[in-house]
Amino acid sequence: MxxxxxxxxxxxxxxxxxxxxxxxxxxxxxxxxxxxxxxxxxxxxxxxxxxxxxxxxxxxxxxxxxxxxxFGSGIAVTSVGNSAEAVVRRATEQLTRFTHTCAMVTPYEGYLEVCEELARLTPGDHAKKSVLLNSGAEAVENAVKIARYHTKRQAVVVFEHGYHGRTNLTMALTAKDMPYKHGFGPFAPEIYRVPMAYPYRWLTGPERCAEEAAALVIEQITKQIGADNTAAIVVEPILGEGGFIVPARGFLPRIAAFAKEHGIVLVADEIQSGFCRTGQWFASEDEGLVPDLITTAKGIAGGLPLAAVTGRAEIMDAAHVGGLGGTYGGNPVACAAALGAIETMRELxxxxxxxxxxxxxxxxxxxxxxxxxxxxxxxxxxxxxxxxxxxxxxxxxxxxxxxxxxxxxxxxxxxxxxxxxxxxxxxxxxxxxxxxxxxxxxxxxxxxxxxxx
Missing domain, CATH: 3.90.1150.10 (Aspartate Aminotransferase, domain 1)
Known part of the structure; x- marks a missing residue:
């Protein structure tokens, strides 16, 4: 090194x-x-x-x-270090030009460059588009919005031990009560939780975990929720706050195939696992998973607040003009930092x-x-x-x-x-x-x- x-x-x-x-x-x-x-x-x-x-x-x-x-990296944020040269240089240069105009009012090239990088780096060779946001929770919430708009369905399926954020909707998506959800309800409706293929704690042993867990998930979606009612399946390729659970091999591809068969949007929450953290640019790549939408944050910008939803162009374009956005989303200084972080990831x-x-x-x-x-x-x-x-x-x-x-x-x-x-x-x-x-x-x-x- x-x-x-x-x-x-x-x-x-x-x-x-x-x-x-x-x-x-x-x-x-x-x-x-x-x-x-x-x-x-x-x-x-x-x-x-x-x-x-x-x-x-x-x-x-x-x-x-x-x-x-x-051994913490600000919870997987400073993967390139807390003060990487390219991050500091690019962010400083941007600070001398302007700190904000709002991308929805007068856009700037840095926003486009980050979206172009995300299209290149995220799994799959299909046409992709992105929306830039402030936090991981905001990214997950927007992914759900986009999936619901695209499918004209409401139900969202998430997994035991999953964590997706602290907003009202993402608290509903998150499994653990204390400290994330306790006393903050009521939560958003139409959220359904299914088993996770957790090899260490699967009752019949890790060898049978992937097959049995996938069958159980598919049965629950089919019988209790209705595949035709399901807008999205949201899953962390490696679970973060739930305990760094690596789903049993074969489980995620089976869930992805089921989602594709039934027109369900597969959302990979790579907020903690993305941007080189697991030895690949994204953890989804380990089993060849190509999600319809992928949410990123944490490691994307070397410590500055930035997040994104990236996905299939036809899904990302479903929402009407003005339906996505936010005042600070894709802030120019954060975009410059992200380009510096990606530069560092490539060079090193x-x-x-x-x-x-x-x-x-x-x-x-x-x-x-x-x-x-x-x-x-x-x-x-x-x-x-x-x-x-x-x-x-x-x-x-x-x-x-x-x-x-x-x-x-x-x-x-x-x-x-x-x-x-x-x-x-x-x-x-x-x-x-x-x-x-x-x-x-x-x-x-x-x-x-x-x-x-």
Whole structure:
């Protein structure tokens, strides 16, 4: 891997070494946290109570001078690093020209260039069009709008353990109650949830998971919902907040074939898995999946807010003029950042970087699973990996142990995220430009935490 310290970090290159000079959190972060509690709504949680001063490569430096290894990437957002040269350069150039005109009032070339890139990069060789938006939830919501308009149907099918956002409609699409949905209802109607092919927890075993889950999903859609009533099937090719679940191989192609047979719009939610994260540009490519619509956000723009719905031109063109849009959607600075991020992904071959991260991390995680019975499952692809923690001797989820493991990692200078329907999954989302030595050191910290459990 090339030296990620060549990133712009608002000053001298940020050394790619872990450094602890205070306890975590340090005194300055404690002071800022008190200010947060006084002025920021309690509903905004904090995974790690440190405030960031600068970041780049695989390091996040806090206001107390601690340098932390980044295994989170801002939840899969800063795949190109927190301050990639091309992102900073292009966004800065755009800032000197103009910050906003509204693409629906007076458009600009950057919007077109991002849509052209999305047409080139997303799966399938059919004619494609896009709409640019602000967030992943907004992208999913617009994908549902477009699918309903195109099909003249209402029902939307989603999956157990799925996560799609925090707006009213996307909360309805999301499976997990706490913290995403609890107390916020009533939710949008005509949403139907079907089983996910979750190999580790499939009752008859992983070998039969794909076939049985697909048959069950198709039966439920056919008998309980009605295929002719179904506008869209929305699925994450690798589930994110639900626990980094990789659907059993063969399941997604079977669902895609059923959708095509019945004129149902297949929507791939690639908000967390897209843009090189899984070792390919999009996770759908692993099994040759060509979705009708694909939603993207997170890694698209190197940390600036941008999202998109990209899909078959005839579906995207279904909605009437003025039916899609938003004041800030496709902001020119965010578009410039996206073009810089895509430039970086190409120049550094970040799909290959993600595969290399898997080569380094996955064997080590599997070796830890052999040693520590608390690890029930190791899964993922590329730089989207996870371990599921259970009570030894069975498969009962162990969220308490997961929280203790994360706390140990945080105290030791490793930024680690947890996830999962049961709160028992430690997920690994390092920047794709991270130095290999930091990967190994982060895994050493993880191993020490597991030993303490």
């Amino acid at each position: 090339s030296d990620p310290t060549t990133e712009l970090t608002g000053g001298p290159a940020l050394p790619q070494k872990r450094r602890l000079v205070t306890e975590i959190p340090g005194p300055r972060s404690v002071e800022l946290m008190a200010r947060k509690q006084a002025t920021v709504a309690n509903g905004i949680g904090t995974v790690m109570p440190v405030f960031v001063r600068r970041a780049g490569g695989g390091i996040v430096e806090d206001v107390d001078g601690n340098a932390l290894i980044d 071959d970040l799909p290959a970087r993600a595969r290399r991260i898997e080569e380094v991390m996955l064997p080590r995680l599997r070796a830890l699973a052999e040693r520590f019975p608390a690890i029930g499952d190791v899964r993922g692809r590329g730089a989207m990996l996870a371990i599921e923690l259970v009570r030894p001797g069975g498969k009962e989820p162990d969220p308490a142990a997961t929280a203790k493991l994360a706390a140990h990692c945080h105290r030791s200078g490793l930024l680690l995220l947890t996830t999962g329907t049961y709160g028992n999954v430690a997920r690994f989302l390092p920047p794709l430009v991270i130095d290999e030595a930091l990967l190994t050191e982060g895994l050493d910290i993880l191993e020490a935490g597991l030993a303490k459990l």
